[in-house]
Amino acid sequence: MRLSTKLLAVPAVLALGLTACSTSSSGGGASTGASSSAAATSVSCDTPSDVKKGDNTKTIYLVSKGFQHRFWQAVKEGAEAAGKDLGYKIEFVGPPSEKDTTVQLDQLETALSSKPAAIGLAALDTNAASDVLKRISDAKIPLIAFDSGVDSDDPLTTVSTDNTAAAGEAAKHMVELTGGKGTVGLVCHDVTSQTGKQRCEGFKSYIAQNAPEIKLLEPLVAPSVEEATGAAKSLIQSNPDIVGIYGTNEASATGAVQAATEVNKADLKVVGFDSGKIQIQAIKDGKQAGAVTQSPVKMGCETVIAAAKAINGDQLPKTIDSGYAWYDKNNIDSAEIKPNLYE
Amino acid sequence: MSTTAPDTATTPGRLVTTLRSSLQQVFVFGALIVVYVFFMFAARGFSDPAILPDILLRSAPIGIMALGATFVIATGGIDLSVGTGLSLCAVMTAYFMGGQFMNLPLALGLLLAILFGGLVGVVNGTNISILGLPPFIATLGMMMVARGLALVISDTKPMQIENPDFKVLSTVQTIPGIPNAALIFLLLTVVAAVLLNKTLLGRYALAIGSNEEATRLSGVNVKKWKILIYMTAGLFMAMGAIIYSARTAVVQPAEGLGLELDVIAAVVIGGTSLAGGRANIIGTFVGALLMKTLLTGLQMMQVNQSWQFVVIGVIVLAAVFADNIRRARAAAA
Structure with a gap:
């Protein structure tokens, strides 16, 4: 009984939350909260x-x-x-x-x-x-x-x-972070949708053209955080010389960060895509090098x-x-980046 | 006649049945060893002893759900709702324990999440045994309902479970070298094996799968036991969901879809018959392990994703085919 009343409360609470959200945003700049009007x-x-x-x-x-x-x-x-x-x-x-x-x-x-x-x-x-x-x-x-x-x-x-160009930006920073040398793995969230393909291929083609000394591994496809963790861990365990992993969305990057934590590989450079609460936190904590945001x-x-x-x-x-814009620990709170990040 | 019916289904040589099921165990286990040894040579890094506990950790969520699904499949039923059901249970776990939601203590949050999974199972069981819906349809409906509810409750956003104790259920090693999730998986395998082989729940599941009408005529309340069997699957599903989300403590509400097929594959590779009446918990355990060994090994060998699907698909077909041949021979003998 208790359980079911709580369940019934869920949509109600959500509805309230949504209403609150939409009224504040449709009210325009003047009536939004202090932080967002800032x-x-x-x-x-x-x-x-x-x-x-x-x-x-x-x-x-x-x-x-x-x-x-x-x-x-x-x-x-x-x-x-x-x-x-x-x-x-x-x-x-x-x-x-x-x-x-x-x-x-x-x-x-x-x-x-x-x-x-x-x-x-x-x-x-x-x-x-x-x-x-x-x-x-x-x-x-x-x-x-x-x-x-x-x-x-x-x-x-x-x-x-332009997802291809944005993925190229992620690759550019991966090259900078790793000094353009070593083995780099890819965890792609999806290789069948247009967006997913462009995010995966854009990274690969930038590395192929600009960083011949980086050995790029076969991209592993992982649609969930759990799968991404397992895939990233396989990449790390079979490539002791791995220096970086690129994840094509928040879940893939989060999985790579988790895998690096599990094997105590703190020097692994994880580069992600998009923003989101969890990824932003990982970047602030220094567990993730940075990400490209739209x-x-x-x-x-x-x-x-x-x-x-x-x-x-x-x-x-x-x-x-x-x-698109690259953000990392240093510029995450800057005026140019902050408005682009969303949780 | 009616009182002896369940016995005629199970006794035609208890010894032969036992022998048959242990043969299947030997077969799947042999396949696992062959695959494992192959990867030790073929995949760089695979011979590291840390890989085995890792594969156990990786198999745990699917494996635990498959343990419960074994009971359902033993009755000749099917549960298509375990994939999105996992998402829903994971979302509920985050809802019960997440900081911005109910923020309940660990033990209470876990208990409620597991009970919630049981409730999903009871609904499935009721729809099947009281309303008389075919298991395929009833659980297909639940699959959609669970998918939608997971999205509604989470507001389609990823949820985080901040409680630091939550991760104890996954990568933390109480026994050095073995992640707790692997330990829980082993423990639940023992529990499921006892349930299947030593309790009425398991025996009636097999009896219903062999001959439902005969079981009913012999005085077994088939409707009640079916509900209990689907409830068991729901409880295991929730435990799988908890272990699934404990690794990263992040719940993504839309990602469980498709896992139901992995679960069914693990059960089938393990030698449980989709026609019902024959089930094997150790087989399910090894089946889940075999699938994740293949996935990990192929990933470490840098085999293209699309080929990974092909290889795993062929293994499923081979397992069922080998089982068919063996049964045909046994029938001819």
């Missing part, structure tokens, strides 16, 4: 000076994937910073969860009917919006896709993370900059890299 003030964009500025009357309307993750809060902060620089009002909305495709469509309709100067969309479903997107194009409102593309020619450009702040900036250019009638490239 972060918001420190967010800045590398806004190019050759873009013609607006007069603060026009709106750039951004439809995101919601506020469930800290990631989107950071995108919003970046977008608002760029909007301030370029003289545009920013309207930033998103559905309550990443499953609410229809809510997102409604928000896109609302965006269209408010006749903004430009619209940005981080589509939850690559197909579902095609009809609305067509009408946005017909209304001659510039459309920018961000975070993920859509199966449509309507967006003028897509602003997203740059949600830059994603927000670049989306607004692209929108402003489109409003001015400038040509845009087909894709725009929203960037």
Whole structure:
């Protein structure tokens, strides 16, 4: 009985938590907690000076994937910073969860009917919006896709993370950390999805081209922390000369850190990807050398900059890299990195 | 007639049955030795004596779940819910013990988590024996329910169990050289062997698997015992989940899917018949060990992941095929 009442309480507690979360974030910069508004003030964009500025009357309307993750809060902060620089009002909305495709469509309709100067969309479903997107194009409102593309020619450009290049950045730091010599292992979370493949291959090709003295081991695939731990331990035990392990997401990196701890190999350099509470803690504790994070702040900036250019009638490239950033113990609390990290 | 029915199912030469099951043990155990010795030569670092306790540590979560699943498969049933059930039990463990949740002390948290696993088993058992759902469907449904609940309760985020005592259940070595998880796995194997061979639970599981109708007619409350058997599988599932999450003390709510097939493979390699009526706990133990030995050895040999699947798949097929031949011969003799 006790057990079941507690179980019933779980969704209720979660619902409360979610509501609290979404109200604080949708309230905008002013009403967010002290820590995040402090972060918001420190967010800045590398806004190019050759873009013609607006007069603060026009709106750039951004439809995101919601506020469930800290990631989107950071995108919003970046977008608002760029909007301030370029003289545009920013309207930033998103559905309550990443499953609410229809809510997102409604928000896109609302965006269209408010006749903004430009619209940005981080589509939850690559197909579902095609009809609305067509009408946005017909209304001659510039459309920018961000975070993920859509199966449509309507967006003028897509602003997203280049995972291959980001994995190359991780490899660059692995080379620096190991002095470009020794055996390095890979624990990849997935080699079938596009993202997983790019994160694995991007690392391999950077090492192959730039660090001929590093011996790269066959990547082991581990979809879970537990599997990643076992795989990383196999790598260490069969290669006494191993100097580093790269994990392609938080779970893979966490597994590598755990394996190194189990065999007391404190000098093993573990390089990871993304952020997350556990990985951030491992980096702060010095158990993990560092990681590459996507740059949600830059994603927000670049989306607004692209929108402003489109409003001015400038040509845009087909894709725009929203960037990535290396972080480690030294810069984890810095103003450039902190807004990009999400738990 | 009706009173002797369960006996006719099990007695046609008790000696022969015992001999048969021990032959299977010898077969799987022999395969394990061959594979192990092969890797000692073929994989660099594998001959290190520290590898064996490591493989035991790695086999423990799957192995412990497979011990419980052996009872279910002995009845001719199947439990597809152990993979995502593991995620759900791990999430519940984190929910009971995690700092930002209920933050219960270790013993109470573990007890509740294990009871929760038992509850999942009781629901499975009830759906099967009272509502009459086929085990495949009932546990397929539970597989989806558990997957969803794990995501809802965790809010799809990784959960951490900060309690420092929690890791005592995994890599800490009370006996030098042997991780506690390996020790717990060995201990639970003994418990499961006693349950299967020396108690009514085990005997009725085998009897139901041999001939459910005859067992019922002989006065056994088949419905009740089936619920208890699925509950046993649930309890072992929760213990497996606890050992699984104790290694890193991190629970990722979406990662258990697919483990149910590893569990079933371990049981089948061990010589338990999917048709029911024949089960072998030591075989299950060795089966789990064999799978993780292959995984570790192939990883240490730097064999490409895709080929690892192929090799493990072939071993499963070979084990079942060898078992079939042996049974056909025994039947012909």
